[in-house]
Amino acid sequence: MRYLLRRGVSFARLRVRSHHSSVYSQHAKSSRAAVDLGEKRLEISSGKFAKFADGSAVVQMGETSVMVTAVSKTRPTSSQFMPLVVDYRQKAAAAGRIPTNHLRRELGTTDNEILTSRLIDRSIRPLFPPGYFYDTQILCNLLAVDGVNNPDVLAINAASAALALSDIPWHGPIGAVRVGIVDGVFLINPTRAEMLSSSLNLIVAGAPSSQVVMIEASAENVLQQDFCHAVKVGIKHTQQIIHTIQQMEREQKVTKRTPVKIFSPPTNLVEHIRHSTSEMISAVFNDPTHDKISRDEAINKVRLETEESIKGKFPEAEPFEVIESFNTVCKDIFRNLVLNEYKRCDGRELTALRDISCEIDLFKPLHGSALFQRGQTQVLSSVTFDSLESSVKADVITTALSGIKDKNFMLHYEFPPYATNETGKVGGSKRRELGHGALAEKALRPVIPKDFPFTIRVTAEVLESNGSSSMASACGGSLALMDAGVPISSPVAGVAIGLISKANPENPADIQDYRLLTDILGIEDYLGDMDFKLAGTSKGITALQADVKIPGLPLRVVMEAIQQGTVAKREILAIMNKCIAKPRASRKENGPVVESIKVPVSKRARFVGPGGYNLRRLQVETGVTINQMDEETFSVFAPTPGAMNEARDFIREICKDDQEYKLEFGAIYTATITEMKDAGVMVKLYPNMTAVLLHNSQLDHRRIQHPSALGLDVGQQIQVKYFGRDPTDGRMRLSRKVLQSPTATLVKTLSDKQSISVGSNDVEMNSTNL
Numbered sequence: 001m002r003y004l005l006r007r008g009v010s011f012a013r014l015r016v017r018s019h020h021s022s023v024y025s026q027h028a029k030s031s032r033a034a035v036d037l038g039e040k041r042l043e044i045s046s047g048k049f050a051k052f053a054d055g056s057a058v059v060q061m062g063e064t065s066v067m068v069t070a071v072s073k074t075r076p077t078s079s080q081f082m083p084l085v086v087d088y089r090q091k092a093a094a095a096g097r098i099p100t101n102h103l104r105r106e107l108g109t110t111d112n113e114i115l116t117s118r119l120i121d122r123s124i125r126p127l128f129p130p131g132y133f134y135d136t137q138i139l140c141n142l143l144a145v146d147g148v149n150n151p152d153v154l155a156i157n158a159a160s161a162a163l164a165l166s167d168i169p170w171h172g173p174i175g176a177v178r179v180g181i182v183d184g185v186f187l188i189n190p191t192r193a194e195m196l197s198s199s200l201n202l203i204v205a206g207a208p209s210s211q212v213v214m215i216e217a218s219a220e221n222v223l224q225q226d227f228c229h230a231v232k233v234g235i236k237h238t239q240q241i242i243h244t245i246q247q248m249e250r251e252q253k254v255t256k257r258t259p260v261k262i263f264s265p266p267t268n269l270v271e272h273i274r275h276s277t278s279e280m281i282s283a284v285f286n287d288p289t290h291d292k293i294s295r296d297e298a299i300n301k302v303r304l305e306t307e308e309s310i311k312g313k314f315p316e317a318e319p320f321e322v323i324e325s326f327n328t329v330c331k332d333i334f335r336n337l338v339l340n341e342y343k344r345c346d347g348r349e350l351t352a353l354r355d356i357s358c359e360i361d362l363f364k365p366l367h368g369s370a371l372f373q374r375g376q377t378q379v380l381s382s383v384t385f386d387s388l389e390s391s392v393k394a395d396v397i398t399t400a401l402s403g404i405k406d407k408n409f410m411l412h413y414e415f416p417p418y419a420t421n422e423t424g425k426v427g428g429s430k431r432r433e434l435g436h437g438a439l440a441e442k443a444l445r446p447v448i449p450k451d452f453p454f455t456i457r458v459t460a461e462v463l464e465s466n467g468s469s470s471m472a473s474a475c476g477g478s479l480a481l482m483d484a485g486v487p488i489s490s491p492v493a494g495v496a497i498g499l500i501s502k503a504n505p506e507n508p509a510d511i512q513d514y515r516l517l518t519d520i521l522g523i524e525d526y527l528g529d530m531d532f533k534l535a536g537t538s539k540g541i542t543a544l545q546a547d548v549k550i551p552g553l554p555l556r557v558v559m560e561a562i563q564q565g566t567v568a569k570r571e572i573l574a575i576m577n578k579c580i581a582k583p584r585a586s587r588k589e590n591g592p593v594v595e596s597i598k599v600p601v602s603k604r605a606r607f608v609g610p611g612g613y614n615l616r617r618l619q620v621e622t623g624v625t626i627n628q629m630d631e632e633t634f635s636v637f638a639p640t641p642g643a644m645n646e647a648r649d650f651i652r653e654i655c656k657d658d659q660e661y662k663l664e665f666g667a668i669y670t671a672t673i674t675e676m677k678d679a680g681v682m683v684k685l686y687p688n689m690t691a692v693l694l695h696n697s698q699l700d701h702r703r704i705q706h707p708s709a710l711g712l713d714v715g716q717q718i719q720v721k722y723f724g725r726d727p728t729d730g731r732m733r734l735s736r737k738v739l740q741s742p743t744a745t746l747v748k749t750l751s752d753k754q755s756i757s758v759g760s761n762d763v764e765m766n767s768t769n770l
Contacts, residue, residue: 031251035244037177037237038188040149042157044244046165046252055166059158061189063146068158072136072168076261079133080320086121086138088113088155094142111434116140116152118435123156123205123214124163126548127171131263136168148191153178156205157241164245167257171551173249174213175241176205179234181226186233202230202544206238208246209510211552218442221490221540224566228559235555265325269314274329277306281333288347292376292466292522293421295345299330331527338500338515344524346375351518351564353495353571358475358579360483367591368484372476374519376466381476383484385454385592387625387637408455409448413437413473419465436470440494443474443535443543444481447488453594454637456486467521468496474535474543475576482580485587492542493572494535496520497561498528501550511554516561518568534565538573541566593644595636596629603655604632605731606690614654622646663722663732668739671720673712681707683720683734694720698735 030047043060050056053069060066077083090113092099092106101107120138128136140155156176164173180190180198190198200222205214212235219227284290284298303326310322337343342350354375362369368383391408413436417424429437440460448456458480460473471494478492498520504510517524525531531547546558599607608615615626624647625637636651638644663669663685674691675682680699682691696704704710712718723733 031248033244033248035240040189044161054168055162057158057161057165059154061154062149063144064149064151064154065143066151066154066158067141067143068155068162069139070162070166070168072134076133077135082128082132084125084136086117088116088120088140091142094145114431114434115438118431119152119216120156120159122547123174123176124159126213127551129169132169132259133263150192153189153203161245164249165252165254167255169256169259173242173245174205174207175238176203177234177237178203179230186230188237200230202234204231204234206235207552208242210235210239210555212558213548213552215544215546217544219541220446221537221542223540224562227541228562231558232555265321265328269317269321269325270328273306273325277302277329278333281330285334285337285345334527335500339502339513346521350515353519353568356575358479358576360479360580365590367588368480370476370479370483372472372479374472376464377469377472378464379469379472379476380461380463381480382459383480384457388455389625389627390455409445411437411441411444411458411460411477413440414461419462439470439543439545440473440477443492443494444477446542447490447492449487454592467525471496471533471535479576479580482583485584487583490537491573491576492535492537493569493576494533495565495568495572497532497565498524499530501529514557516564518564532561534569536569538570590640593638593641597634597636598632599634600632607654618647618650622650665724668719668721670717673714673716676707676714678706681712692732694734698737701737701740
């Protein structure tokens with residue numbers, strides 16, 4: 001003890017260490033269990049690694065293993081929300097690779113890591129107790145990746161096991177599986193190879209009693225009945241994982257800690273505010289003339305008046321307690337309006353859409369553009385084409401872990417602060433923006449043609465936001481793609497479905513009564529229990545994401561939400577079709593152009609130029625991009641037709657010398673020396689030809705160190721024999737050495753197109769047609 005005090009360790013730290021000492025003892029006992037998921041076997045283990053953490057678990061499938069640790073502080077924070085941080089990191093060592101950056105170590109976070117972290121967060125966050133405001137961190141460590149089984153779903157299950165087997169208050173466990181459809185067969189946790197041919201990529205997380213807590217899906221126009229069946233199959237298998245973790249909890253006799261404080265507003269304060277402000281708050285929520293800003297201002301005015309009025313009656317109340325008490329009253333009034341009176345604050349029916357308007361072709365210089373307005377949510381979408389070389393190239397680690405190499409379609413979602421009448425930092429993609437963009441991209445990707453000759457970038461900029469901006473981005477992106485002339489297979493629309501529910505007093509995990517809301521506002525998302533986003537074509541579903549804010553949803557509610565979203569989706573498509581129903585027959589005149597040119601091997605050196613000089617000059621001067629497809633084919637991408645015309649002229653000028661003359665193998669030509677080099681002489685057979693090197697070894701039978709030894713000089717004409725072109729680099733093969741003999745030869749002069757017979761005593765002139 002004295003030693004620790006001398007080292008500056010406080011008693012508070014000693015108490016924390018004592019707590020972790022008990023955790024270490026609790027984790028000292030190893031446990032292991034297995035779950036059979038069809039043909040796959042999921043193994044869960046605990047008690048071997050990271051025993052200082054509050055909870056630690058390893059989940060393995062095949063040769064892929066993921067360890068997740070959970071640590072939650074025992075002292076509450078000053079935060080007014082659940083401070084949960086989930087970090088999923090790809091490890092190069094797990095895939096048997098070394099990072100390719102200059103430090104040869106993991107740097108920053110990739111988009112895939114952020115999206116997977118969000119996936120885990122959305123699965124576990126709803127099951128923390130309300131008011132549990134303690135710093136909690138979930139770290140996911142990839143131990144080994146076999147390249148067959150994806151680690152993301154394993155990480156969700158490992159996080160569930162780590163929390164369930166810890167003393168952290170959490171109403172779990174949960175289970176998660178991936179569901180795929182291959183040739184009509186539903187597969188649980190399909191391999192990476194199977195996913196390549198799957199029409200569905202569904203990740204579903206379930207809670208006990210077959211409740212749904214999270215859904216993330218992308219699909220190739222999967223029919224509604226097939227999608228619903230996939231969700232049911234997935235939830236059925238999650239229950240097996242949940243039962244296995246619960247059995248491990250019983251074996252380890254897990255006891256949850258009692259938090260020092262659970263943040264909840266004082267009952268007497270809540271009732272006082274309810275009694276004094278209910279009529280004013282109800283009047284605001286019953287006034288459909290309010291928009292987002294005016295409604296917020298009206299509620300804020302009531303809040304400020306309430307805070308002033310209760311200072312004298314509740315002097316001991318903290319500002320946080322006053323604000324939370326007021327928010328609780330607002331939430332109850334808003335939800336009761338929907339549950340009991342079937343009313344929404346903007347006056348709509350529960351299944352009604354907001355007013356929708358669409359515009360296309362807003363700016364002529366753009367390859368494609370559209371403006372999608374739904375209520376007070378406004379998204380400006382633009383389409384940009386570029387060469388296939390501009391596609392997103394995944395790093396080797398991401399490729400090894402996920403199998404994604406590159407993609408030539410991307411959607412970037414932007415949410416500037418002015419969209420909600422705020423100020424803030426601009427630049428960089430936050431986790432929320434990245435997630436919304438990924439969802440809209442999933443919605444549109446299935447309708448993009450696989451063989452499209454360009455890389456496509458859709459930019460969705462949210463100009464106004466009052467609910468469901470990600471689904472508005474999918475709608476606007478679909479319109480912009482058709483405006484750009486991309487031959488998409490079918491238009492895509494998306495909608496968000498909300499939920500207001502009433503829990504069963506005897507079983508809080510069960511829903512006693514509920515109302516589903518179509519096309520939710522921002523306040524309905526904030527005060528509601530679910531944000532259920534569905535996108536697809538008139539035929540089927542292409543993307544779905546469910547964010548649940550309560551401990552779980554019954555399957556019947558999920559099925560009804562899918563049905564209600566499908567009906568709304570068709571109504572939106574009908575409105576969009578009035579603006580543009582199918583893609584333009586051709587791309588716009590100012591759009592990009594791609595052409596392939598054949599460059600024979602013999603002309604490649606001339607075309608490329610020394611060190612690629614001609615190609616770089618061509619790209620700088622005309623703005624085109626050139627990529628070599630194979631030995632003789634080059635792809636030329638031009639941003640505009642005018643740039644392509646300039647490139648054609650440039651290429652024609654470069655290669656015109658090789659088009660004027662056809663040389664005959666074995667013929668003898670008169671060459672002019674243009675330059676003297678140590679290795680030989682540079683010669684031309686005709687004026688506009690690129691000079692080629694005639695090496696010293698081909699100048700004479702004698703071995704020479706410099707061409708001047710033969711009395712050669714610049715401007716001198718010599719006879720050379722042509723032996724075709726080198727098959728590797730296309731250069732001319734010329735020789736003077738073979739002509740150093742007394743035998744009669746035929747010299748062909750390309751400048752005057754005459755052939756001269758040279759013998760010992762006579763000269764014969766013959767016209768040669770080249």
